[in-house]
Amino acid sequence: MKNFFKNKKVIITGHTGFKGSWLALWLNYMGAKVMGISINYPTEPSNFKALKIENKINHKILDVRNYKEISKQIFKFKPDYLFHLAAEAIVQKSYQDPKKTWETNTLGTINILETLKNYKKNIIAIIITSDKVYKNTETSKGYKENDRLGSFDPYSASKASADLAVQSYIESFFKKKKNIRIAIARAGNVIGGGDWSTGRLIPDCVRQWSKNKTVVLSNPKSTRPWQHVLDILRGYILLAISLKKNKSFNGEIFNFGPKKEKNVKEFQVINIVKKMKDSWKKAKWKVKKNRNFFESKLLQLDSKKANKKLNWQCLLNLKQSIHFTLDWYKTYYKRSQNIFEFSINQIKQYEKITKQ
Secondary structure (H helix, E strand, C coil): CCHHHCCCEEEEECCCCHHHHHHHHHHHHCCCEEEEEECCCCCCCCHHHHHCCHHHCEEEECCCCCHHHHHHHHHHHCCCEEEECCCCCCHHHHHHCHHHHHHHHHHHHHHHHHHHHCCCCCEEEEEECCHHHECCCCCCCCECCCCCECCCCHHHHHHHHHHHHHHHHHHHCHHHCCCEEEEEEEECCEECCCCCCCCCHHHHHHHHHCCCCCEEECCCCCECCCEEHHHHHHHHHHHHHHHHHCHHHCCCEEEECCCCCCCHHHHEHHHHHHHHHCCCCCCCEEECCCCCCCCCCECCECCHHHHHHCCCCCCCCHHHHHHHHHHHHHHHHHCCCCHHHHHHHHHHHHHHHHHC
């Protein structure tokens, strides 16, 4: 993967977010020329700021809802690859400001698509939506790429609409354009060092535990396809490479989720927290139900398509993912090592696992 992206021009929207900052770091490490486009720093602390990579990439503060400026920057930079991650990604925030959520997630994605529609250079575009685009019936079978879309909360519904918009543009415009190849990636709940979002399990836990406080669990039996950020990003990268090498991948959709465990309870919030206590000895929690907004309890993905066509699977099991994640946070809080170097070392450690 490293040699493939050397000197290639890559745009990442949402590069100051959790996944976006890790992707910017990894691609920069691979030798890519990266431009990042984001409206702001979505959290404080910020993984992007902690990594101090602003001067290592072409860093742009820009709202994805601004079609004129988005188009201008993309046409000017002339990217070979584009990863669209920019989104309002927190379910709870989507209830607080549904209008902004819809504008960012759906119309923001359409602005990217409209820009690509007029783009003349060859480009590979990976549009990241979400595992929450599926019409969730709380089934344990795992959703496949052709299952029904649609959900209730503003975040899930707006991402499902963005997903449908991409599919519409693919069929209506991009299959006729030989210079553009585009694919959709749907991923599950991602964990890893540097996530400071509110309303997410591990960030909320380490934020409270670092102050020796008790974390409140509102949905202890909720089940999610937890997986490490490097596993997911490797999936996005492999999809981009495959799309470049093989035009038959154009217009395809891929799920990226962990291996299905026999014991679904292993992925429940309460059991994740218990596993975290093995590495964070002073961990404390209590259960308090939050009935102010709806959130699904069970959500699993079927990733057989990515396994078969991309030769992708999660290489880190749940225990390893939690270990990688908490090691990062402990290093950050102790200030015992430069977090940029520590993050690069985690990438190198992960690359060794891929070779094995």
